[in-house]
Amino acid sequence: MNSHLQAQGTVPGVDARGVHGGRSYLIGLLCAVPLTVASFWAATTSLVYPPAVPVLLAALAIAQMGVHVAFFLHISSAPDQTNNFLALAFGVFVTALVVFGSMMIMAHLNHNMMSMDELTKIQR
């Protein structure tokens, strides 16, 4: 069954090679806990230059998502995972478009919108 499976690509979550079984989850846990603690620390500390905190939080979150994808979902760019990886890339692309696109459009709208006071003055 194994050789047949590899011929067709593997499903997400199945570790065809590399780190096996329970070790993969333990490595994931050992990477994810410090990243989580670092996120909560970065949000409360005064040691980090305040305007840089959101960037630091974003970097920590993306790193932790990467850890989860690699060690919990076992998605990789290996040749037998092309389909899974392409689907993930497309999902990330659409997610980024939706989130950053909305934020950009709404920020521009807010910027170009007349304030409520001015609007009511004109209507009078």
Add this chain to the structure above:
Amino acid sequence: MSAADPALPTEIGIPLSLRGAATIRVVAGFGFWLFLLSDIILFAALFATYSVLSSSTAGGPTAAELFDKKHVFLETMCLLASSVTCGFGSLAVQRTDARAMYLWMATTFVLGVCFVAMEGREFAGMVASGAGPSHSAFLSAFFTLVGTHGLHVSLGLVWLVIMLLQATTLGFQPMVSRRFFSFGLFWHALDIVWIGVFTIVYLGAR
């Protein structure tokens, strides 16, 4: 299913069209993976809504005033731990080791219930103090985003109970282990969404 062969597949050089039909396990796994990605795109829309509305508090309480970071940290740890125990449970399903499977999956269930209970308590406290979803656009967006995630976790718990019942009555048949496997993917994906929630909603509040 053993995955002991570390060698690269030799069939990679063969064109896809000549390789024959994929196994049902591959088809089902890939289909579920596509569903999970579409679910994540649903969350992307809710994240976008929250990001746009997070400062529209209509004179009500702001994000920085409402959230208790310690509480959220405990919730995060519950969900992370349950993701790992779910992974060990999936491995036990692959080994068809019933005792280990019940142990790990029961732990997963308890940790998931802890998470949902903590979130429910937070929501109830907010509504009781007058910061319900109808108070401002910010709170509507908050309850929609975090509530949708909580609903996913709750439905995942129902699914887990059904899977445990199926494992008891049907044993480790191929279809049962396939469903367990999809459940594992679902649970890990929810944990990934939660990383976005605690970073953007709870830690981004300032």
